[in-house]
Amino acid sequence: MRFILLLLIVAAASCNSFTNGEMTPSQIQGYAPVYASASLYDSIAVQPAKTTVSAGKIYAFGSYIFQVDQQRGIHIVANGQSAAAQKIAFLKIPFCTEVAVKGNHLYANNLNDLVVFDITNPASPQLVNRLEDAFPAVTQLYPNVSDTYFECVDPDKGIVVGWERKTIINPKCRR
Amino acid sequence: MKKILFIIAITFIAYSCEKSADSLSNPTSGNPTGAGGSMARFAIVGNYLYTVDKSDLKVFDLSNPAVPVFKRTVPVGFEIETIYPFKDKLFIGSTGMVHIFSIQDPSYPTKLSEAISPDVIRRCDPVVAKDTVAYATLRTNGECGGLQSILAVFDIRDITKPVQKNAIPVSEPHGLGYSGNTLYVCDKLAGLMVFDISQPYSPQLVKTIKDGDYIDVIPYGNVLICWVTTGMILYDISTPANPVHLTTIN
Numbered sequence: 001m002r003f004i005l006l007l008l009i010v011a012a013a014s015c016n017s018f019t020n021g022e023m024t025p026s027q028i029q030g031y032a033p034v035y036a037s038a039s040l041y042d043s044i045a046v047q048p049a050k051t052t053v054s055a056g057k058i059y060a061f062g063s064y065i066f067q068v069d070q071q072r073g074i075h076i077v078a079n080g081q082s083a084a085a086q087k088i089a090f091l092k093i094p095f096c097t098e099v100a101v102k103g104n105h106l107y108a109n110n111l112n113d114l115v116v117f118d119i120t121n122p123a124s125p126q127l128v129n130r131l132e133d134a135f136p137a138v139t140q141l142y143p144n145v146s147d148t149y150f151e152c153v154d155p156d157k158g159i160v161v162g163w164e165r166k167t168i169i170n171p172k173c174r175r
Numbered sequence: 176m177k178k179i180l181f182i183i184a185i186t187f188i189a190y191s192c193e194k195s196a197d198s199l200s201n202p203t204s205g206n207p208t209g210a211g212g213s214m215a216r217f218a219i220v221g222n223y224l225y226t227v228d229k230s231d232l233k234v235f236d237l238s239n240p241a242v243p244v245f246k247r248t249v250p251v252g253f254e255i256e257t258i259y260p261f262k263d264k265l266f267i268g269s270t271g272m273v274h275i276f277s278i279q280d281p282s283y284p285t286k287l288s289e290a291i292s293p294d295v296i297r298r299c300d301p302v303v304a305k306d307t308v309a310y311a312t313l314r315t316n317g318e319c320g321g322l323q324s325i326l327a328v329f330d331i332r333d334i335t336k337p338v339q340k341n342a343i344p345v346s347e348p349h350g351l352g353y354s355g356n357t358l359y360v361c362d363k364l365a366g367l368m369v370f371d372i373s374q375p376y377s378p379q380l381v382k383t384i385k386d387g388d389y390i391d392v393i394p395y396g397n398v399l400i401c402w403v404t405t406g407m408i409l410y411d412i413s414t415p416a417n418p419v420h421l422t423t424i425n
Contacts, residue, residue, distance in 0.1 A: 051425060052425050055405060055406045057211070057212055057391070059209055059212075059215075060400055061209030065400060065407065075406075080400070081395075081397070082421065085409055085421070098215065098216050099211075100209075100211060100217040100218065100219050100224065101219075102219045102237060104240070105237075107217060107243070114235070116240075116243060131243060134233070134245065135228050135233070
């Protein structure tokens with residue numbers, strides 16, 4: 001009897017109730033917000049071609065194709081009109097999600113800054129301009145997944161740029 | 176809590192699809208801006224860059240390409256998702272509707288209308304626009320499984336009053352695009368669906384290709400560039416209805 005009582009107490013202590021009366025699990029697979037770190041976000045660099053991690057939006061220009069690797073940068077593909085198409089470089093732009101090209105210039109976002117590159121030599125883009133805070137921070141209030149628990153966003157920690165699937169403790173948020 | 180997630184992509188297509196008139200899909204004609212997909216938040220028209228965030232449209236003057244000059248912010252609405260330029264208009268997709276702006280004065284977009292049955296369609300991603308027919312993919316998932324995802328066909332001769340003409344069942348559609356009389360619909364479950372749209376209100380499924388999980392397409396000259404979850408896949412579409420695999424880039 002004492003054992004059952006103890007179990008009940010432990011069970012009760014491990015649960016927080018939601019305002020709507022649902023019980024929260026003490027530990028469950030869910031999503032935790034990934035916050036942008038200001039010290040990391042402007043480390044732009046041209047790097048060797050690499051494998052795509054999180055394929056994103058595409059912009060075609062002449063014989064080149066530019067594909068965002070979400071939150072990481074832009075893959076540059078040459079000979080995009082043929083079977084010989086291949087990556088020639090990776091333009092590292094932290095928290096990049098968008099790309100467009102006009103003439104010899106490529107436009108992208110570096111978190112909420114608009115960045116401009118001269119791509120006269122597409123294999124070696126040169127950063128030529130930055131418009132700071134051109135875009136308001138598009139923070140994410142919840143993961144783009146239905147029916148899951150997640151750690152609530154704390155605006156004081158910065159802008160949410162992604163979600164990491166992991167074991168979370170006593171989640172207070174659900175969708 | 177009931178939630179419904181729709182993804183809509185809309186493509187507007189002319190009855191007469193002359194490829195020569197379609198500079199965006201003809202990279203060899205010296206087109207200076209190239210082409211983006213149907214799910215973009217950046218669009219370049221002439222000397223202007225248009226961007227959308229959650230609620231606003233922003234205008235940048237690119238007269239000096241290296242030095243964008245911010246011109247203005249135009250409030251649009253809520254939950255803005257995508258922007259697609261067509262002639263002197265911008266189609267801005269949101270979870271609620273398509274907002275249509277005139278850019279006759281390119282530095283000063285002005286709202287013309289809101290379109291596409293907001294009671295039926297919750298999230299709109301305009302893709303390509305040519306004239307008087309709109310193709311929309313309506314995706315359902317999550318807890319709303321009872322609804323059928325569809326490829327919807329609208330008569331948009333009156334852009335403010337779209338009339339649905341047809342609905343073709345699909346599985347989990349995302350972006351779409353066209354080349355000539357061929358419409359490509361990305362479906363994450365079924366694959367790349369190829370429709371004959373020579374009868375614009377009655378798309379006929381010609382074939383389905385499954386080389387990956389397709390998210391969006393850019394028909395670009397004779398090449399169909401597909402955004403797939405692992406990277407991209409290129410197809411030769413010299414014959415639009417018969418895409419031939421060129422290469423896969425991961």
